[in-house]
Amino acid sequence: MDNALFSRRRAERFAQLFDEANGGRRHHVRSRDDDQLAPLVMLGQRLGANPPAAEVDPEFRTGLRAMLLATAVREGIGVAPAAASAPEKATSGRGSLLPAVTARRARARGAILVGIAGGAIALSGISAASENAVPGDALYGMKRGTERAQLALTSSEISRGQLFLDFARTRLAEASSLRGNGAGYRAVLDDMDADTRQGVRLLTGAAAQRSDPAALDAVDAFLTRQRRSLDAIVDTGSRADRVRTAQSLVLLESVERRADALRATIACGKQATTASDDLGPTPGTCP
Template identity: 70%
Template sequence: MNSDLFVSRRRAERFAQLLDEANGGRRHHVRSRVDDKLTDLVAVGQQLGDTAPTVEVSTEFRTGLRAMLLATAEREGLGRPASTVAADRTEHRPASNRSFLLPTVTARRARARGAILIGIATGAVAVSGISAASENAVPGDALYGMKRSTERAQLALTGSDHSRGQLFLDFARTRLSEAAQLRGDRVGYSGVLDDMDADTRQGVRLLTTAAVQGSDLTALDVVNTFVTAQRTAVSELLGDGTRADRDRTQRSLALLGDALRRSDALRAAIGCGLPAPGGSDMLGPTPASCPADR
């Protein structure tokens, strides 16, 4: 049984690698005995990605779903301390014989299988709906946790460092739009910029590492494009904020400047044929200067 699970996992990991490579991700330069068997599956995966339908969510659906989710969150005690929820459930639990309440092993398994089947059947619809309902949530909103959970799910389904790096930069753009809505809330504004900077560091580190490992300048192009647009948008936050907000914003601008300098330095190092850097920091590999620049 364990050996079958191991083989299945290796096969799934190899399929993810091949699909990433087919979609422009970093090549892994390995061959597997199952590659020929996975060729058709990779082709199908590409076709599904190319023909993915654009989902248009109406305002009425978004509003109704948001209200339903908020009601469910309140009913289930989401956001309340665990002790309070446990106390509520204990208070409403009918007194009965303990042995009568304990389900049999067979019943528990049947219930678990039913829950899994229901989850699989409704998962695709629920994910798109929840994402639509929570996309405008900001820290402090009841649906913000769902928004961040959706982002973590996206990362878990992404295999290559190049793709994960791009996702982190997309999340940094999302944090920026949230920060624009939180100006005047010193704690909330500073907190969301902290998250934005963390996403920026993660994305830049993954992309610069991918660039060095594969001598891939397109990964550095992604960093430069992101930094150019992000600096312009972050600078717009300096206008009407408090002094504390402006000081915090300047730190994010400084990080973006560091990211651009790192990308340019790596581009020059790759261009002049320097060996891969041995050291790294929060922005990825730290290159040496080309001989002509010393």
């Protein structure tokens, strides 16, 4: 599909064809774009008649609604056009055509938004089906893309940190199903450790900035569950796999020491130092 599909001319023609397909007034014109637009019109009809029976995640729905509302505001959809001034009407002679043109553009933009919403809902069904995908599966890319979308829709540093730790737990579940696939197993653990570091860095940074250890509670809960799951598989697999699993356990020990030290720093009223590393701010020294 070329990038010119959503040009103004094609969008207006798509809106006309969509209206006609749903019983609207027929336009006695034919465009050279009709053959390319026909599959999209059929898709729009099918989505309208048989919407995908997918359970949409509430957070995804909130983000989608915000995106559509922002697009509607930016494009002026649903806003009555300002009346043209008398001199402009007198000089152009086209004042009577403005409402019709504006209405067509609004319908075209509305049709595009309907298509975006329908496609997003359909994708959410695929996203749900990809939850159990592992590296090598066809839907694994969709699964990782959904995770990136969740991060994009999350503005709070604490919430983002918790998401990264959730992703680290997901990577560990994937790794458990890849035991025996040496390269794949170790690659997933690499991703898991990267998510762990990113999540811990965000949460320890929030705790230090606010001088409030509450954000560290999420780190402690993560450590308890993650260490238990890693302990269950540390003695399985090849020697290389066992060494790699042990490295992830060492990372969890470093995270625990950092969280404990930062909690103590906050408790004694000290500030974290300006220095930081891959686990976040370095705790200050208490008396």
